[in-house]
Amino acid sequence: MAPPVLTPITQALNDGTLTRDELKGFLRRSNWPAFRLLTIWIVTLCVTGYLIRISMGTGWVWPAMFVHGVVMVHHFALQHECCHYTVFKTRWLNDVAGNICGFIIMLPNRHFRYEHCDHHTYTQLSGDDPELIPLPKNLWGYFWYLSSVPYWRNKFSELFNHTLGRLSEDEKRFIPKEEHQTIIWEANIMVLLYVAIVTICFVTGWWAPVWYWWLPVLLGEPVMRFIRMTEHVGKPCISDMKENTRTNYVSRPMQFLCWNMNYHAEHHYASSVPFYALPQLHEKLRHVVQVEPRGYLGAHIDILKQLTGRKTRSDATEATPRA
């Protein structure tokens, strides 16, 4: 067994930032907030999908697909919550929803769950955090990351390798041996379903998945990359949760789309707290975590300042990677 760890939430309990009663109140689970939000979610998808339909055949179809795509890529936010089992009180519903979301955005759910576990164990530690997005070396690296080309290259390569039964050394570190076959099966099932859908498209001439799903996801992914960068990029590569993660104040529509994950520092403090309780948890922790009041744009201004030499780069204080 690993040596005892002092999680941020235990630390917060120990130093009186939060009482145990308050924590237990935040941890309470319910299915209803997710059912309500999912209803609005599906209506939103129908509306943005309808925009594509009415603009089909015109140049407006591209901005319509982009808008729909921005919603589509936010299935990541829902999947992320599901992998923490904090969307639904009924645990298996989180698995079902997580797998559906993962299929929509090509992020195998079981693989993501294990990868994300290590992200929470080694948040922002170079060489250990499998989800760490390094601070780009320069502006070219910044825009290259935002283009999503490296992201998709990695994801396609991962999926392809998994279908062939290959796991990288890094993956073998965070996925237990007993689960390797599950990861390989998951990738194969996913690819088979994609191939089946493409085949149906060719046979029937029904190309809706391309217009309403795949092209929008490709167009929307840079927005998700933009948002993902605001969570940790530009923050020091150290284990202190008070320093290495940003909470961003964002507009209500963006908060809806990201399932309150803009309260990212609070989420890292207590990842078992459901999405709907994060705003209340924020009220308790706002004085001890890093808050970006200007939201996503403010976070990127911070990152760009570091890239253009107007602020000390956060990785100047990087911790020594694990040998």
Next chain:
Amino acid sequence: MRDKTWQDLIAIADLMPKDATPVKFGTRELAVFDTVDGITVAYARCTHGAANLCDGYFDGKTIECPLHQGLFDARTGAARASPARVNLRMIQSRTLNSMVQILI
């Protein structure tokens, strides 16, 4: 080696009702679970990532690790969901004279 004896751990009145309560017993960190089937006691650290399970979500039957949301049956210690795979170590317990006692 001395025989195990029943020893007082915590007053029932001091437990978090229907929840997990962290208790120090010497150097040991224990968790007292007020389950639907009665009170049980286990070592408090998750067998996967070693977080203190008492800070996690408890539904009366299972305790969820606060760090990675692995799951254990708080009545038997059985690991129920990944990434937890090794069972929790339980300690035999009973209630007597308003106290939770453990055999240790």
